[in-house]
Structure formats: C-alpha cells, structure tokens
Amino acid sequence: MQIKPAKGKIDANLLTLLSILILIGLFMIGDISLIEAEVKFGDKFHFLKRQFAWVILGSSLCFFTAKIDYLVIKRTAKLFFVLSLIPLLLLLIPGVGVTIYGAKRWFDLGFMNFQPVELVKLSSIIYFSSLAVSENKKTIWQQLLILSVPSLLILVEPDFGSLVLLVSSVGLIWFLAGKSLLQLSLLVIVGLAAGGLLIFTSPYRTERVLGLVNPFYDPQDKSYHVYQLVLTLGSGGWFGRGMGNSRQKYQFLPEATTDSIVALMAEEFGFLGIFLFLFLFALFLFRCFRVARLAPDPFCQLLSAGIAGLIAFQSIINLGAVAVLFPLTGMPFPFVSYGGSSLITLMAAMGILLNISRYQDKKCLRKS
Amino acid sequence: MKSTRLLFLLFFLSLCFFAVLTRFFYWQVIAGDKLSVTAQKQRFKTVEVSAPRGKIYAFDDYPLVLNKNLFFLYVYLPNCPSFIKELPEKLSPIFVSDFLSKESSPSANLDTEGLIKEERVKISQNLSSGKKWVILKRRLSLDSKKEIEDLGFNCLSFESESFRDYPEGSMSAQLLGFVGFDKNGNQKGYFGLEGFYNQQLSGLPGLMVEEKTLIGRPIFSEKRVKESVSSGMNLNLYSDRVAQFILEEELKKGIDIYGAASGWGVILDPVSGGILAMAGFPNYDPANYTEFTGSLFSNPAVSEGFEPGSIFKPLIMTAALEEEVLTPETKCDRCAGPRKIGDYNIKTWNEKYHPHSTMTEVIQNSDNVGMVFVSEKLGKERLLDWLKKFGFGEKTGIDLQGEAALPIRSDKDWYPIDLATVSFGQGILVTPIQLTRAFSVLANQGWLIKPKVVQKIWLGDKDVFLTEESGEKRIISPKVSEEIKKMLINAVENGEAKNLKPARLVIAGKTGTAQIPISGHYDQEKTIASFIGFTPADNPKFVMLISLREPSSSPWGSETAAPVWFNIANRLAYYWQLF
Numbered sequence: 001m002q003i004k005p006a007k008g009k010i011d012a013n014l015l016t017l018l019s020i021l022i023l024i025g026l027f028m029i030g031d032i033s034l035i036e037a038e039v040k041f042g043d044k045f046h047f048l049k050r051q052f053a054w055v056i057l058g059s060s061l062c063f064f065t066a067k068i069d070y071l072v073i074k075r076t077a078k079l080f081f082v083l084s085l086i087p088l089l090l091l092l093i094p095g096v097g098v099t100i101y102g103a104k105r106w107f108d109l110g111f112m113n114f115q116p117v118e119l120v121k122l123s124s125i126i127y128f129s130s131l132a133v134s135e136n137k138k139t140i141w142q143q144l145l146i147l148s149v150p151s152l153l154i155l156v157e158p159d160f161g162s163l164v165l166l167v168s169s170v171g172l173i174w175f176l177a178g179k180s181l182l183q184l185s186l187l188v189i190v191g192l193a194a195g196g197l198l199i200f201t202s203p204y205r206t207e208r209v210l211g212l213v214n215p216f217y218d219p220q221d222k223s224y225h226v227y228q229l230v231l232t233l234g235s236g237g238w239f240g241r242g243m244g245n246s247r248q249k250y251q252f253l254p255e256a257t258t259d260s261i262v263a264l265m266a267e268e269f270g271f272l273g274i275f276l277f278l279f280l281f282a283l284f285l286f287r288c289f290r291v292a293r294l295a296p297d298p299f300c301q302l303l304s305a306g307i308a309g310l311i312a313f314q315s316i317i318n319l320g321a322v323a324v325l326f327p328l329t330g331m332p333f334p335f336v337s338y339g340g341s342s343l344i345t346l347m348a349a350m351g352i353l354l355n356i357s358r359y360q361d362k363k364c365l366r367k368s
Numbered sequence: 369m370k371s372t373r374l375l376f377l378l379f380f381l382s383l384c385f386f387a388v389l390t391r392f393f394y395w396q397v398i399a400g401d402k403l404s405v406t407a408q409k410q411r412f413k414t415v416e417v418s419a420p421r422g423k424i425y426a427f428d429d430y431p432l433v434l435n436k437n438l439f440f441l442y443v444y445l446p447n448c449p450s451f452i453k454e455l456p457e458k459l460s461p462i463f464v465s466d467f468l469s470k471e472s473s474p475s476a477n478l479d480t481e482g483l484i485k486e487e488r489v490k491i492s493q494n495l496s497s498g499k500k501w502v503i504l505k506r507r508l509s510l511d512s513k514k515e516i517e518d519l520g521f522n523c524l525s526f527e528s529e530s531f532r533d534y535p536e537g538s539m540s541a542q543l544l545g546f547v548g549f550d551k552n553g554n555q556k557g558y559f560g561l562e563g564f565y566n567q568q569l570s571g572l573p574g575l576m577v578e579e580k581t582l583i584g585r586p587i588f589s590e591k592r593v594k595e596s597v598s599s600g601m602n603l604n605l606y607s608d609r610v611a612q613f614i615l616e617e618e619l620k621k622g623i624d625i626y627g628a629a630s631g632w633g634v635i636l637d638p639v640s641g642g643i644l645a646m647a648g649f650p651n652y653d654p655a656n657y658t659e660f661t662g663s664l665f666s667n668p669a670v671s672e673g674f675e676p677g678s679i680f681k682p683l684i685m686t687a688a689l690e691e692e693v694l695t696p697e698t699k700c701d702r703c704a705g706p707r708k709i710g711d712y713n714i715k716t717w718n719e720k721y722h723p724h725s726t727m728t729e730v731i732q733n734s735d736n737v738g739m740v741f742v743s744e745k746l747g748k749e750r751l752l753d754w755l756k757k758f759g760f761g762e763k764t765g766i767d768l769q770g771e772a773a774l775p776i777r778s779d780k781d782w783y784p785i786d787l788a789t790v791s792f793g794q795g796i797l798v799t800p801i802q803l804t805r806a807f808s809v810l811a812n813q814g815w816l817i818k819p820k821v822v823q824k825i826w827l828g829d830k831d832v833f834l835t836e837e838s839g840e841k842r843i844i845s846p847k848v849s850e851e852i853k854k855m856l857i858n859a860v861e862n863g864e865a866k867n868l869k870p871a872r873l874v875i876a877g878k879t880g881t882a883q884i885p886i887s888g889h890y891d892q893e894k895t896i897a898s899f900i901g902f903t904p905a906d907n908p909k910f911v912m913l914i915s916l917r918e919p920s921s922s923p924w925g926s927e928t929a930a931p932v933w934f935n936i937a938n939r940l941a942y943y944w945q946l947f
Contacts, residue, residue: 035581039447042522172377178370231410233395234403247411250581271396275389282385289378293371305374316384323391 010066011291011357017284018335018350022055024277025261025336025343032249032264033257033338047257047338054112054340058347065351070359073352074130074299081127087116088153102204103330105157106341115341117162120150121169122349125306128170132177133299140174140183160198160205161329165313167191172309173302199327208327215324225260226324228253232263233323240270257338259330263322278319285312291353294360304356307349314342411579411587414594418530418554419571422600424544424561426609427642427823433544433562436533438507439526441516444583445500448523452495455504458519460487463505466512507531525585530555531655538653540612542667543646543821545769546654559665561603561821563769568825568832571600601832604824606642611635611910614939615645619914622932623649626897627920632668633936634800635912638808638902641817643766644910670764670771673797674915677882678717678734678925679900680793682856683806684742685731687754689848693745696851699724700741707740709785714740717881731855732862734879736792743791751787752779757843758806759816760798766819772799793882794890804913807900810852811876811908814844857905864926865899870938872947876908877901877933879925884918894918897925899933904946912936 026048033047040046073080091097091104098106098113106113124147131138131146138146147170154163171191175184199205207222219227232248235241246267253260266274288308295301311334318333320326332339334346395403424433445452464483494502504524508516513526532547545560557566574597579587615633623631635645648668652660666672688694704723707714716736722729730738743751755761761776774797777786789795805819817840825832844852856876860869865879880898883890898915902908912933919928941947 038522039583040523041450042520176370176373176377178373230395230399231403231407233392234400235407236396237400237404238397247579247587248407250411250585250587252407252410252582266392266396271393274392274396278385278389282382285381286378289374293374305377309377312381316381316388319385319388323388323395325388325391 008358008360010354011287011360014284014287014291014357015354017280017287020280021284021335025338026051026055028261028265028336029257029338031244031268032246032261035250036256039251050112050340051338051343054343057340058344061344062347062351062354065348066355068352068355070300070303070352070356073126073303077123077127077130081123084116084119084123085150085153087114088120088150091116091157092153103157103159105159112340117154117157117159117166118341118345120154121162121166121310122307122345124150124166125169125173125310125349126303126352128173129299129302129306132173132302133297140179140187143170143174144187155198158202159330161317161331164195164329165310165317165331168313169306169310172313173306176305177298177302205327212324212327225254225328229260229263229322229324232260232267236267236270236273238270238272240266240268240273243268255330258332259318259328259337260322261337262319262333266322281315285315288312288353291357291360295356296359300356300359304353307353310349311346411581412577413580413584415576415578417574417576417597419573419597420530420599421532421547421555422565422569422571422602422827424569424603424605426605426607426612428608429604430609431535432540432605432607432609434533434535435530437528438509438531439513439528440506441504441508441513441524441526443495443502443504443524445495445502445523447583448521451521451523455495455521456488456491458521459491459504459516460484462512462515463487463491463508466505466508469509469511525583534653534655536609537655538651539609539616540607540647541651541654542648542665542669543607543643543768544654546657546665548657557769559770560667560768561605564767565603565822565825569600569603572598574598599827601825601827603822604826605821606637606640606644606823607646607821608644610943611940612645612647614936614943616647616649618932618936618939619647620649622914622916622928622935626916626922626928628897628916628928629918630668631914631916632672632800633912633914634669634804635910635936635940636804636808636819638811638817638908638911641805641808641819642823643819643821646821666770667768669800670766670768671799673772673774673799674896674917675796675882675885676793676798676803677880677896677898678793679803679807679878679880679898679913680796680798681731681734681739681791681880682810682852682878683758684739684746684751684754684791685727685855686810686844686848686852687751687757688727688742688746689851690844691746691750691754693750694727694742696726696728696855698727700727700730700735700738702741703730703735703737705737707737707788709740709788710783712785712788714788728855728858731878732859734792734859734863739791740788743787748779748782748787751790752776752782755790755796757816758809759802760796760806764799764801764805764819766801767821771801774799774802793880800913800915803900804911807902807913808911809843810849810856811902811911813846813849814842815840816843853905856901860901864924865930865934868931868934870934870941873903873937873941874905875901875903875934875937876905877903877930879930881923881925893923895923897923897928899925899929901933901937903937903941909944909946910940 029051030048034044037046038044097104098108105115131143151163199209215223215226215230217223232253235248246264248267249256249264256264285308292301292304292308295304314331314334317326317329317331321328332342420435425431461484464480464487491504494504543560545558545562547555547562548558550556557563557569575594577592577594581587615635619631619633630649632648637644646669650664652664703721703725705721714736722733722735725738755776763771763773786795801819809816853876856878857874860875860877869875878900882896884894884896896915896917897919900913902911914929914933916928922928
C-alpha cells in the first residue's frame with residue numbers, strides 16, 4: 001500500500017495559462033474561419049461554435065480526470081492501454097473509418113470526427129510510465145516490442161506525425177526513467193534511420209521534404225502549402241497586419257484553422273506577436289514540467305513529464321512545419337488549433353497533470 | 369526521475385523553440401518585405417472595367433437602345449460539398465421562370481414541368497463534369513439573382529455582364545444592328561448603327577486593381593482605379609419612333625395581305641436628309657440575335673440591290689427636262705406601237721399604246737415606249753451623266769454599316785438596248801436608299817442631299833459631334849422641279865392607283881413593277897412592286913419608298929405597294945398634321 005502525500009491545491013498558475021491558451025485558440029479560430037465557414041457551410045460561426053463545444057466537452061473531461069486518484073490511473077494503466085488500441089485496430093477493417101487525403105485516421109461519431117490515435121498517445125504515456133516504475137521491470141527491448149504494436153498500427157493509417165510524437169514521448173519517459181544512455185542513443189540512431197527510410201520510400205513525404213528545402217520549387221502544386229506558409233509569415237513582418245487583417249486567410253493558405261493557425265497569427269501580429277505567444281507557451285510548458293519535478297512519486301513524475309513532453313513535442317512539430325523547418329505532417333498546435341480529438345484528449349491529460357499538481361512535494365523544491 | 373536529465377530535456381526544448389523563433393525571424397523580418405510583395409501579387413488582380421456602351425435615342429430623346437446588367441451564375445465546387453445534391457432541385461425552377469419571363473410571347477401550353485426536369489438534368493451534368501469551376505447559367509435577371517441568393521447557398525457566385533436592352537423589342541432592328549462578341553470575347557457592334565458607330569459607342573475600358581480571394585471574390589469593395597473608364601458616346605437619331613412604328617406595322621401588314629416574300633421601306637426627310645424611319649422584313653430580335661439566321665441581319669434598305677422598274681422613270685424624265693430636250697407638253701411621236709431595238713421588242717406593260725401622248729401622260733400611263741423616246745432625246749452621254757448626278761454608282765455614305773456598293777457599267781459597255789431599258793428602270797441595280805435619295809432631289813427643289821441616321825453624338829452634357837453639312841449641290845432648277853412635281857401629282861391623281869389615294873393628301877409619286885432578273889432572264893411571275901413619292905407635294909415632309917418582293921396576290925405595284933404607301937402616308941399625315 002502506497003502512502004499518498006497530503007492533498008493540496010491545484011496549480012492555479014498552470015490552470016490560468018491553460019485557459020489563456022484555449023482562449024487564444026478560440027479567438028484565432030473566430031478571427032480566421034469566418035470566411036471559410038460562410039462559404040463552405042453557410043454559417044460564419046460554424047468552426048467557432050464547434051470548437052467552443054469541444055472546449056466545453058474537454059473542460060468537463062479535464063474536470064473529471066482531475067478528480068481521479070492517480071493510483072487508480074496507475075492500476076488501470078495496462079487495461080486502458082489495451083482498450084485504447086481497439087479503435088485503432090478497428091480502422092484496419094475495410095469500410096470502417098473516414099479517409100481524408102488518403103489517410104484513414106478518423107471515426108465519424110456523428111457530431112465529430114474522432115481520431116483514436118490521440119487516445120493511444122495518452123494511454124501509452126500512462127502505461128509506459130507505469131512500466132518504468134513497476135516491480136517486475138521489463139527490459140527496454142521488451143518495452144520496445146510493446147511500443148511497436150501501436151506504432152505499426154499508426155504507420156498503416158498512415159500518420160507519420162503521430163508516430164514520431166508517440167515514439168518521442170515514450171522515449172522521453174525512458175530517458176527520464178534513467179535507461180542506459182548507450183541503449184537510448186542506439187535507439188535514436190535506429191529511429192532516425194527508420195524515419196529517413198519512411199520518408200524516402202513514400203513519394204508524398206519526399207515531396208514535402210523537397211518543399212522544405214525550397215518552398216518555391218513548385219508553388220502551384222507540390223510545394224503550394226509550404227509556399228503559402230512562407231508568404232503568410234512574410235506578410236506579417238515585425239508588427240503584423242493587425243488583428244483580423246490577415247489576407248492569406250482568404251483561402252490562400254490551406255489548413256488555416258488547423259495546422260497553419262500559428263502562421264496566420266504571425267501574419268496578423270507579426271514577429272513580435274509570435275515572440276510573445278511562444279514566450280507564453282514556453283511559460284506554460286515550464287509550469288507543466290514543474291509539476292513533474294515536484295510530483296510526489298516516480299510514476300507521477302514520469303507521467304506528468306510524459307504529458308508535458310507530448311504537448312511540447314506536438315507544438316514543436318507544428319511550429320517546425322509552420323516555420324518550414326520540418327516537413328508538414330498534419331499536426332495541430334496544442335489547445336489553439338481547431339479540432340476536437342486533439343483538444344479533448346489533451347485537456348483530459350491536463351486534468352491528470354492538474355490533479356498531480358495537488359500533491360506537490362514542497363521539500364523537493366527546497367532540495368534543489 | 370533523473371533531475372539532470374530533466375534539465376537536459378528542458379535545455380533541448382528551449383533550443384528547439386529558439387530554432388523555431390530564429391526561423392520565424394528569418395521569414396518575417398529578413399525575408400518579409402520580399403515575401404509580402406509576392407503575397408500581394410497573388411491577391412491584387414488588375415481587372416478591365418468595360419466602359420458602358422453608348423445609348424441610342426430617337427430624335428425626341430425616346431430611348432431605342434439602353435443597357436442592362438444580367439448575371440452569370442457560377443460555383444466553385446470545392447466550397448460547396450454540403451450543398452451539391454440540393455442545387456439542381458432548387459435552381460431549376462428559377463432558371464425556367466427566368467427563361468419564361470424573357471420570352472416575348474410565351475406559348476400558353478408550355479410544359480413547365482418538362483422544362484424544369486430538363487434544366488435539373490443539365491445542372492446535374494454540369495456539376496459532375498469534373499471541373500472545379502462550373503458556370504451554371506448565363507444571362508440571369510436581377511430578380512432571379514436575388515431569388516437564388518435567398519436560397520442561402522453561399523458557394524454560389526455571380527458576375528454581372530452588360531447587355532443591350534431594347535425597350536421597343538425588335539423595332540428598328542436592322543437599322544440599329546446588334547452587339548455581339550468579337551473573337552477575343554469582347555463586345556462589338558455589328559450591322560447598322562452598332563456596327564457603323566462601334567468605336568464611338570464602345571468608349572474605352574478602364575483598369576482597376578482589386579484585392580481578391582483565391583477563388584476570385586473581392587475581399588473589400590474598395591478598388592483602386594488605375595485607368596479610368598471613358599464611357600461610350602450616345603446617339604440621337606433623326607428617327608421618329610411613331611413613324612417607325614407605323615412603317616413597320618403597315619409594311620408587315622402589306623407583306624401578309626399581298627403574300628410577299630419580303631419588303632422594305634424608307635422614309636426620308638428630303639431637306640435634312642435625316643432617316644425618319646427605315647424597316648425591312650423579315651427581321652430579327654437584336655436581343656436574341658443568335659437565334660436568327662445571319663441573312664436577316666443586313667438591312668435591305670441599304671444593302672439590297674434591285675432593279676427599280678417604273679419608279680425610275682421620273683428621274684430620267686427630270687434629266688430630260690433639265691437638259692431642255694423636251695417639256696412636259698412635248699408629244700411622243702414614236703409611241704403608236706412596240707419599239708424594236710436590235711433583237712428586242714419593247715412593249716408597254718398592258719400592251720396598250722398611246723400615240724402622241726404628252727410627257728405628262730407618259731409618266732401617268734407609265735409608258736415604256738414613251739420612256740424610250742425620252743431616253744433617245746437625252747442621248748447616251750447625257751443619260752449616263754445624269755445617272756451619276758443622281759448618285760447612282762456610288763454609295764450614298766449613309767452612316768450605317770453594310771451599305772452595298774453598286775457600280776454602274778463603264779460608259780463603253782452601254783448598248784442601245786441598255787439605254788432604252790434603263791429609262792424604265794430595268795437593267796440597272798440600285799439600293800433603296802440610293803433611289804430614295806435621288807427622289808428627294810425632286811422633292812426639295814433640286815438638292816442632292818446625303819442621307820443620315822444620326823443627328824447628334826453626345827456624352828454627358830456636351831455634344832461631341834454634330835453631323836456636319838456635307839457639300840450638297842443643287843442639280844436641278846426650281847422650274848424643272850415644279851414641272852416634274854406636277855407630272856407626279858398627275859400620275860397619282862390619274863394613274864393606276866388613283867382610287868386608293870387618300871383624298872385630302874396631295875401626293876407626288878410613281879408606282880413601279882420591276883421584273884426580277886433570274887439567271888440572265890426576267891422571270892415573268894416574280895416582281896418587285898414599289899411605290900415612291902412624297903407629300904405634301906408643295907412642301908414635302910417626307911419622301912417614302914415602299915417595296916414588296918414577289919407579292920403573290922397581284923404582281924403590280926399599283927395594287928400592292930401603292931396601297932401600303934397610302935396607308936402609311938395617311939397615318940403619318942394625321943401624326944404630323946399635314947392636312
């Protein structure tokens with residue numbers, strides 16, 4: 001029987017920062033999507049309304065997970081992991097699921113398209129955190145074998161971005177859990193090689209990498225998205241065009257409300273705006289990692305660090321794509337981009353994180 | 369958890385964020401100026417703004433040709449995923465009612481349901497053509513546009529196009545011409561006034577810079593003018609709408625009653641040379657010109673050459689009077705029977721002969737043999753000279769596109785038989801406008817005027833151009849003009865058509881029945897029946913020519929064209945209060 005430290009108050013600063021991010025997201029979606037929403041759906045507020053609904057749904061889920069005892073989470077980690085794989089498996093069945101742009105990643109739930117991979121990311125983080133602290137420790141090779149199950153399932157969808165995110169989040173847990181650096185370096189090298197292979201065996205991924213090298217090589221077709229991203233950023237300058245004055249949002253920039261939302265932020269609020277926004281986001285991330293550092297036991301530490309890492313990596317993959325550093329993978333910016341699956345799962349994860357923040361070990365603070 | 373590793377992780381993440389920021393700095397600040405210019409280029413489109421085409425008015429500012437905006441409806445399919453299935457169902461009834469509202473005379477038992485079904489299939493086919501941009505309908509009215517907008521399909525867009533609007537329908541169609549498209553798709557006037565004055569009516573298009581979305585919708589309504597539009601100029605005609613109406617109505621009626629194949633009429637002011645009315649049938653609807661065969665577009669009054677027949681006689685007589693080779697009282701001494709010239713035998717129309725008839729009687733009886741006598745008195749040289757003096761062999765220069773040029777044979781190609789037949793209007797091709805112009809010399813004390821349609825060209829509140837007085841010259845003396853007028857009054861009072869003449873009107877005129885040459889021979893059945901004349905005889909208000917081609921009830925001008933002429937003249941006399 002594990003002894004739990006006394007329950008304190010949740011980290012109010014973290015909650016505030018989270019709320020600000022979500023509000024910024026709602027604001028940007030409202031700003032950007034009006035035209036597209038009116039043209040496509042005949043309702044200016046189509047996207048805003050739906051995002052708002054998901055914020056409500058996510059908030060209730062967040063509230064719920066914040067109430068769950070983290071020991072319960074630890075005990076049910078394996079079950080949750082296995083259960084979360086089922087919808088991903090179901091996508092393998094022909095005719096089940098929704099295919100968009102040639103990738104089969106979604107379930108149509110009627111009111112929204114749900115992406116099961118989001119759930120797998122969270123369940124994996126919980127499960128591998130629990131594995132890292134369990135008494136009958138599994139070797140890294142055994143764990144790698146387990147990780148290969150969701151990885152392969154994600155790969156066949158295909159969803160390269162999510163795969164990278166999952167593997168790096170789990171890798172982060174191993175790294176923080178103190179696995180041998182030699183083994184981890186070996187894994188990183190093998191992982192990079194495999195990633196490279198995946199990129200250059202798939203024509204569309206190769207094209208995206210080529211677009212990265214030179215956004216201007218085929219601006220009308222193959223590098224269209226990257227080209228428009230660069231134009232969007234360039235239109236912003238130091239101070240931006242001003243709130244609501246984006247021009248690239250008039251259907252020039254694809255995925256305006258989802259993957260490219262930060263680019264439009266950069267167009268409207270300039271480099272200074274982006275600088276402030278990223279500063280705010282970095283504050284939020286550091287606050288998340290602070291929860292991990294002060295968490296009462298190793299499981300909580302790894303779990304919170306895993307969640308924080310997931311959010312950090314997701315934002316970096318998105319920002320890298322927007323800034324034309326990495327290839328486009330279709331990764332939304334956490335809490336800000338339009339989209340239900342990512343927002344709701346991340347908010348549920350934040351509930352867990354906020355719950356852990358109640359049990360901050362103050363001694364730990366002094367020690368360091 | 370290893371806190372040194374956590375620190376390392378935080379350091380790594382900070383590095384990533386720093387890299388991203390550096391990259392943002394590069395795109396936004398360093399490369400920003402250049403990129404934002406490129407971005408601007410894809411939004412700012414230079415659009416040509418077509419100049420409003422000049423309008424056409426009657427002499428009293430009554431509008432004959434105006435402009436109206438119609439709309440074409442298009443859809444950018446990627447924007448329309450959720451509506452595609454509803455479009456054919458919802459749009460088809462509107463398209464059909466739009467179509468029906470444009471029909472001038474919709475037949476009562478039209479299968480509206482069938483049309484809607486047809487339209488629905490057409491829309492569905494358009495939508496599934498595999499194109500991203502689909503034009504669903506052209507030339508929709510403003511009302512239909514509003515109706516479609518009310519349906520709430522936001523993926524539908526409209527573009528306005530300017531079209532000619534004809535408040536009077538197809539009235540004056542062949543005079544006005546129509547506006548079609550040249551090979552570059554730009555509007556261009558064809559035939560009639562639209563063709564002749566195309567440059568003045570068109571104006572010059574302007575250039576406008578507009579900020580547009582990817583799919584071409586304007587982002588804001590504000591536009592920057594790069595080059596301003598200069599509007600097309602407006603025209604005021606001599607044309608009188610009432611006279612035109614009467615002419616068209618009576619001419620059409622005449623063609624029906626006498627079973628003619630076609631017909632034309634010209635009403636000319638002999639003093640100013642202004643065309644008061646001009647018509648040809650069958651004609652076409654300039655608003656829907658594409659539905660008619662091209663042969664209907666040309667205006668027979670200026671483009672059709674015909675052998676005038678007896679209505680030519682007064683002109684030859686006038687020449688002889690002016691040359692003083694005879695007087696109205698001169699008696700014909702070779703009029704007792706047919707004349708043989710070479711292999712040809714010239715007879716009168718009814719094979720009745722009038723020995724020793726005076727020149728007045730020659731005109732009154734429309735005596736071919738008598739006219740050969742006149743021609744011989746005049747002689748070849750003077751005769752040909754007078755043809756040219758009356759303006760034959762050259763264009764009148766009327767301001768309408770499509771005037772036919774009909775050269776007359778060179779002097780050495782005139783043989784005695786030609787000189788004989790031309791005296792009664794056979795063997796020479798003239799246009800109705802040439803003939804009417806020549807006849808107005810008899811009406812206006814001898815002046816050869818230049819016929820014109822446009823009185824004034826103007827823009828805004830200033831007249832750009834008034835048709836200048838051309839160097840008109842007097843070709844016959846007042847004395848001769850009085851003499852021939854009397855002969856023509858007599859011809860109407862005592863000629864073939866005397867019973868049909870309106871009692872209160874003094875008309876100087878002449879009937880004519882020309883045989884139509886068909887492959888080198890004159891067809892015995894087919895004729896062109898005409899009447900030409902002017903009234904009131906002492907101070908003519910108008911000269912009018914009416915011709916019916918191939919009338920089937922009677923071949924004679926006196927029984928077909930003359931009554932039409934009289935009806936029109938009578939109605940015009942009431943309108944212009946000539947009694």
